Amino acid sequence: MDFRFTPQQEELRREVRAFLEAERKQGTYETDIDAWIEGWSPEMSKKIGQKGWIGVTWPTQYGGRGWTYMDRLIITEELLRYGAPVQAQWPGDRQIGPSLIKYGTEEQRKEFLPKIIKGEIAFALGMSEPEAGSDLAGLKIRAMGKDGDFLFNGQKVWTGGAHKADYIYIVARTDPDAPKHKGISEFIVDLRSPGVTVKPLVDITGRTHLNEVYFDNARVPRSGLIGQINRGWYQIIAQLDYERSGLERVMSNYPLFEAIQDYTRKTTRNGKPLSEDPVIRNNLAELRVEYEVGRWLIYRIAWMLTQGKLPNYEAAESKIFGTAYQQRLAAEAMRILGLSGQLVEDSPRAPLKGWAARSTMFSLAYTIMGGTSEILRNVVAGRGLGMPSE
Amino acid sequence: MDLSLTEEQEMLKKMARDFLAKECPKTLVRQMEEDEKGYTPDLWAKMAELGWMGLAFPEAYGGGGGAFLDLAVLLEEQGRACLPGPFFSTVVLGGYTVLDAGSEEQKKQFLPRIAQGKEIMTLALTEPSATYTAEGIELTATPEGEDFILNGTKLFVADAHVANHLIVAAKAPRGGVTLFIIDAKSPGISYTQLKTIASDKQCEVVFDKVKAPKPSILGAPGKGWLEVEKMLQRAAVAKCAEMVGGAQQVLEMTVDYAKQRVQFGKPIGSFQAIQHHCANMAIDVDGCRFITYQAAWMLSEGISCTKEVAMAKAWTSEAYRRVTALGHQVHGGIGFIKDHDMQLYYRRAKAAEVTYGDAEFHRETVAREIGL
Numbered sequence: 001m002d003f004r005f006t007p008q009q010e011e012l013r014r015e016v017r018a019f020l021e022a023e024r025k026q027g028t029y030e031t032d033i034d035a036w037i038e039g040w041s042p043e044m045s046k047k048i049g050q051k052g053w054i055g056v057t058w059p060t061q062y063g064g065r066g067w068t069y070m071d072r073l074i075i076t077e078e079l080l081r082y083g084a085p086v087q088a089q090w091p092g093d094r095q096i097g098p099s100l101i102k103y104g105t106e107e108q109r110k111e112f113l114p115k116i117i118k119g120e121i122a123f124a125l126g127m128s129e130p131e132a133g134s135d136l137a138g139l140k141i142r143a144m145g146k147d148g149d150f151l152f153n154g155q156k157v158w159t160g161g162a163h164k165a166d167y168i169y170i171v172a173r174t175d176p177d178a179p180k181h182k183g184i185s186e187f188i189v190d191l192r193s194p195g196v197t198v199k200p201l202v203d204i205t206g207r208t209h210l211n212e213v214y215f216d217n218a219r220v221p222r223s224g225l226i227g228q229i230n231r232g233w234y235q236i237i238a239q240l241d242y243e244r245s246g247l248e249r250v251m252s253n254y255p256l257f258e259a260i261q262d263y264t265r266k267t268t269r270n271g272k273p274l275s276e277d278p279v280i281r282n283n284l285a286e287l288r289v290e291y292e293v294g295r296w297l298i299y300r301i302a303w304m305l306t307q308g309k310l311p312n313y314e315a316a317e318s319k320i321f322g323t324a325y326q327q328r329l330a331a332e333a334m335r336i337l338g339l340s341g342q343l344v345e346d347s348p349r350a351p352l353k354g355w356a357a358r359s360t361m362f363s364l365a366y367t368i369m370g371g372t373s374e375i376l377r378n379v380v381a382g383r384g385l386g387m388p389s390e
Numbered sequence: 391m392d393l394s395l396t397e398e399q400e401m402l403k404k405m406a407r408d409f410l411a412k413e414c415p416k417t418l419v420r421q422m423e424e425d426e427k428g429y430t431p432d433l434w435a436k437m438a439e440l441g442w443m444g445l446a447f448p449e450a451y452g453g454g455g456g457a458f459l460d461l462a463v464l465l466e467e468q469g470r471a472c473l474p475g476p477f478f479s480t481v482v483l484g485g486y487t488v489l490d491a492g493s494e495e496q497k498k499q500f501l502p503r504i505a506q507g508k509e510i511m512t513l514a515l516t517e518p519s520a521t522y523t524a525e526g527i528e529l530t531a532t533p534e535g536e537d538f539i540l541n542g543t544k545l546f547v548a549d550a551h552v553a554n555h556l557i558v559a560a561k562a563p564r565g566g567v568t569l570f571i572i573d574a575k576s577p578g579i580s581y582t583q584l585k586t587i588a589s590d591k592q593c594e595v596v597f598d599k600v601k602a603p604k605p606s607i608l609g610a611p612g613k614g615w616l617e618v619e620k621m622l623q624r625a626a627v628a629k630c631a632e633m634v635g636g637a638q639q640v641l642e643m644t645v646d647y648a649k650q651r652v653q654f655g656k657p658i659g660s661f662q663a664i665q666h667h668c669a670n671m672a673i674d675v676d677g678c679r680f681i682t683y684q685a686a687w688m689l690s691e692g693i694s695c696t697k698e699v700a701m702a703k704a705w706t707s708e709a710y711r712r713v714t715a716l717g718h719q720v721h722g723g724i725g726f727i728k729d730h731d732m733q734l735y736y737r738r739a740k741a742a743e744v745t746y747g748d749a750e751f752h753r754e755t756v757a758r759e760i761g762l
Contacts, residue, residue: 001459001687002392070391264762275762278754285753288760289681289701296680297673303393317673374662380672381665385645388660 009074016078019051024082031083033253033355034362038209039085040164042119048079048086049119054093058101062113069305073247073298080251087161091123092116095242096169099186103227103235112188124162124191125243126170126213129155134375136171137180137233141215143172143187148222150174152189152196152215158369162211163200165191175230184232187224194218204361238310243370245301245315250294250322252366253329253359257287259352260333274336283332287325294322313384316376323366323373330359393680399463406464409440410471416731422474423589427552429475438507443481447489452502458624459690462631462683469632470639472734474590476510476549482628483548483621484511487557488571491609491617496571500555514544514558514595515618522622522747524615527567529597531560540570540578540600546745550574550593551581557608558597559618566612570602577601588741623696626703626746627689630682633710633742637675640717640735644668648720658720667716674709681705700747700755707743707752714739 005013023029029044048054053075058064072093079086097116100109115121132139141154152172162168168189175183191198195218200208227235261284264274274280297318301311333356334341345354367373381387395403413433422428437443446461447453454460461481468477485504488496488511503509519526529542540560550556553574562568572579578600584592609617645668648659658664685702688695714736718725725732743749 001395001683003684003687005391261760261762281757281762282750282753284762285704285756285760288756289705289753292701293677293681293705296684297676299391300393300676300680303391306391307394313672314676317669317676320669321673321677374666377666377669378662380669381659384672385641385665385668387645387648387665387668388657390656390660390662 005070005074009071012071013074013078016051016053016075017082020078020082020084023047023084029085031255032085032353033083033255033359035083035085036080036087036090036248036252037160038087038207039083040087040161041085042088042122044085045089045119045122047119048084048089049117052117054089054119055097055113055117058097058113058117062101062109063117064113069302070299073302077247077251080247080254083255088122088164089116089119090248091125091161091169092121094246095125095239096123096188098242099169099226099235099239102238103186105223107223108188108226121167122161122165123188124159124165124168124211124213126156126159126162126168126189128158130157134372136236137184139171139173139184141170141172142176143174143185143220145174146219150187150220150222150224152218152220154215156213156215157210159198159211159213160209160369162191162198162213163208167191168196168213169226171232171236174232178230181233183230184236185229186226186232186235187220188226189218189220189224193220204364205358240371241311241315244319244376245298245311247295247298249319249366250291250298250325253326253355253363256333256352256355256359257291257329259355260284260329260336263352264336280336283335287329287332290325290328294318294325297321313380316371316379317384319371320367320373320376320380323363326359326366327363330356330363334360393683395463399460402460403463403467405440406442406467407470409436410467410473414471414473416472416734419472419474419734426583428549428591429552434475435507437477438505441505442477443485443507444501444505446481447485447501447505451489451497452505454505457690458627459683459686462628462686462690465628465631466635466638469635469738472636472738476512476552476591478625478628478632479512479549479553480504480510482625483513484509484555484557486624487513487569487608487617487621490620491569492571495605496608500571509555510549510553511555511557512547512549512553513621514547514550514556516546517543518545520545522751524567524618527559527561529558529560531562531568531570531602533563534601536604538568538570538602538604540572540597540602542597544595544597546584547593547595549591550595551583551591556595558602559614560602562612562614564612567614567618568611569608569614569617570606571608572600572602572606586741588737590738590741622746623699624689626699626752627682627685629742629746630678630702630706631686633706633739634675634678634682636735636738636742637671637678637710637713640713640732641668641671641675643731644671644717644720651722664720667720671713671716674713678706678709697756697759700752700759703747704749704752704756707749710739711743 056065056067056072060066129139143150143152170187174185195216197214199212201210267274301314340351341356343350344357441454444453445456449455488500531538556572556574558570558572559567578598580596582594586592648664649657651658681702685698721732
């Protein structure tokens with residue numbers, strides 16, 4: 001065993017930090033929570049791309065660097081620590097690239113990978129539908145062959161960032177007569193195609209991140225098909241594991257964790273800093289411990305990938321644990337802030353930029369999006385522990 | 391980064407598992423709970439033959455030249471098997487402290503005997519105050535000529551009644567804590583076994599004018615608490631390793647049971663309510679494993695790890711308790727019965743939780759370490 005990073009990895013971490021410090025100082029971005037989900041800044045992503053920090057694990061012939069997943073983890077850890085706006089690059093770097101490398105054609109790789117690496121294009125993920133949430137394989141959207149192309153009809157929902165992204169990576173039904181898992185295919189669709197309509201949804205925080213995406217006879221060329229027709233369900237499984245196993249599952253509201261600790265050091269109550277209150281000490285220490293546990297559940301997956309092993313139930317474990325921890329963090333921050341915790345960011349008196357209030361609302365989504373904690377527990381029990389299905 | 395065990399460690403793990411499955415069945419574990427000594431000299435000798443007692447001590451003192459991490463691997467298997475007896479006391483509390491704080495002479499005197507299985511040692515630290523702080527040490531060491539006279543009471547001293555030597559933490563005459571290695575049969579020492587939740591062999595040890603000759607001082611007089619702190623770090627992580635092994639076994643036992651137990655015409659393991667209990671157990675087991683091995687590895691490498699040790703014990707203490715509680719819930723009535731193995735783990739989890747600092751104790755350390 002060796003729990004250390006290599007000197008090169010430590011150097012990489014220093015470099016990423018120095019870059020993020022400098023960019024923040026220059027005003028390119030401000031630290032925010034959930035900035036990998038709703039921190040939209042093509043400018044920032046292009047800068048990160050210029051540093052060569054997107055798609056680092058991908059083969060060099062597509063512009064990648066052939067680095068390990070541990071290297072990628074270090075970069076993403078710092079992006080999340082600094083709360084940098086990286087929404088535009090996130091899905092592409094995390095899961096679209098790996099899917100294209102595994103299942104895409106040479107033309108598709110050459111077309112998309114270098115642009116993702118440069119931070120020039122952004123993807124949304126088209127998975128859920130009104131009638132297909134946890135039961136993703138029950139999806140209904142049709143992609144039927146028509147003169148060599150595919151004609152899309154139907155609706156996606158909860159599509160994060162679709163109102164800003166360039167493309168949607170989408171799963172659709174290509175054989176309605178086949179058993180439900182065997183008639184699904186994956187596509188990349190240009191969100192500006194005729195027949196595609198994006199309707200933003202306002203979420204509990206009052207912000208817009210999620211969308212409905214409607215397809216009305218939208219024509220998608222055959223070159224949009226990723227991998228084999230009707231094999232999409234089997235192809236998507238690995239992608240879901242990538243989606244679930246990143247550090248964002250434990251660090252989405254990390255800036256709030258640092259901010260609330262700092263707040264307790266600087267705020268006095270009854271003549272003493274809050275940080276001396278035994279309950280606060282206990283609870284923040286507990287969160288620190290949970291954060292460490294969550295980190296290792298995720299480091300483990302990066303290490304497995306480095307060893308050429310594919311994560312399976314381990315990704316589910318990391319997301320169940322990390323997302324629940326983050327909800328507890330939001331709750332504890334609110335508890336410490338008391339009455340002021342309810343103030344949202346537009347309020348001049350809001351402490352910690354209103355992050356605690358926003359996180360209290362937004363963190364509800366953590367245990368739902370990308371696989372609910374209940375579905376993931378089924379995955380741990382079924383795939384991990386070999387328990388029988390009902 | 392490398393999160394895997396070495397080939398040698400994997401071999402050690404497998405050997406230990408096979409050996410304990412054969413030599414330490416649950417019938418023995420149950421017998422030893424009722425037994426006055428709490429271990430069998432036969433199994434003790436076999437463990438010594440395998441080189442377990444000296445595994446992590448240098449070859450120069452008759453040891454195997456292994457590292458603390460190797461010992462953690464072995465302890466994990468012992469925790470899985472609920473191994474009874476004074477291994478932990480002798481090796482983790484006794485031998486390691488001698489190795490760390492002892493003079494050359496003391497090391498030569500004790501470590502080879504420990505490695506050969508001829509020496510049982512333990513630590514007499516805690517007192518009726520039941521705290522792990524220097525202020526909790528009230529047993530006095532009064533100078534008398536070249537020697538010291540010890541007076542006071544130690545509580546929760548594991549395996550004291552079968553030990554050859556005790557490491558005793560005493561309040562030094564001019565402040566601070568001094569450690570002594572005392573012959574366990576010295577005149578003036580008396581033992582009473584405590585009845586504990588885990589039926590482990592903890593004792594009350596009364597020191598009534600016990601003579602401690604000057605050469606029995608371990609480490610620097612008055613500076614003993616520094617050694618105690620290092621000892622407690624090792625003991626906390628070693629206990630975590632045992633807990634990881636126990637938790638893993640409880641998970642496996644519970645999942646097996648859920649697959650076999652039929653209700654409503656189906657194995658209960660097919661019901662989501664049961665599956666989710668088991669998934670929560672699996673997450674806790676994996677969570678304990680990495681945070682524990684991180685601390686064990688750092689101790690092994692001699693890297694300062696106050697925070698990491700505290701995080702490991704804070705987490706594992708409560709996670710193991712949760713795992714055993716869920717194990718009971720899934721097992722239903724049968725696990726509640728003394729004949730079933732489940733209760734062995736539940737009771738040990740509770741004992742392990744409070745030993746060498748409970749979760750709150752260690753969270754206070756974490757709070758300090760993160761600058762609160």
